[in-house]
Amino acid sequence: MDDKRHLGRDLALYSLARLVLAGLITGILIFFDIPVLVSLMIGLIVGFPLGLLLFRGLNARVTAGLAERGAGRDAERDRLRAELRGDQD
Template sequence: MSGSRPVARLVADVLVYVAARLVLVAVLTGVIFAGGHLLGVREFPIVVALLFAFVIALPLGIWLFRPLRERATASIAALDERRRADREQLQARLRGEDPKS
């Protein structure tokens, strides 16, 4: 089925972007946690490191992963355009018009 290819591309692009953002949070969590230990804070909670990592990763991920985000956005736009064209074709058929092929 030719309709599954844009969907598969969309899913792949979005999963790559999400995975990259999650890896960034994991790396930042490790850096913050290790930094706390290097500074002598032996009982540094991992949850605090994770929360700081989330806050830092939000703007950093937007900047670092811009090409991935743009590719995912382009995939979403292509799928939306295809759905719009399919919907217009269906509405033309329902009105009894000769749909554009």
């Protein structure tokens, strides 16, 4: 239950952290006079996979929260299907 309440916050933090990392890499490359578009592409290509490694704990919390949310939806869908079939619990 605790993961459900913090899923939105964790997902927003994780997304923001990965974007900031890509922006940081892009900024560093621009500082060394690499063209903006090339810097942006390299920042995205390098920053997003690097974010998976650097923010592993936050990634695990987001993944667990999404899995819990999916399990809840599956259980609700199964309950509704059983109700439509007329099965009694």
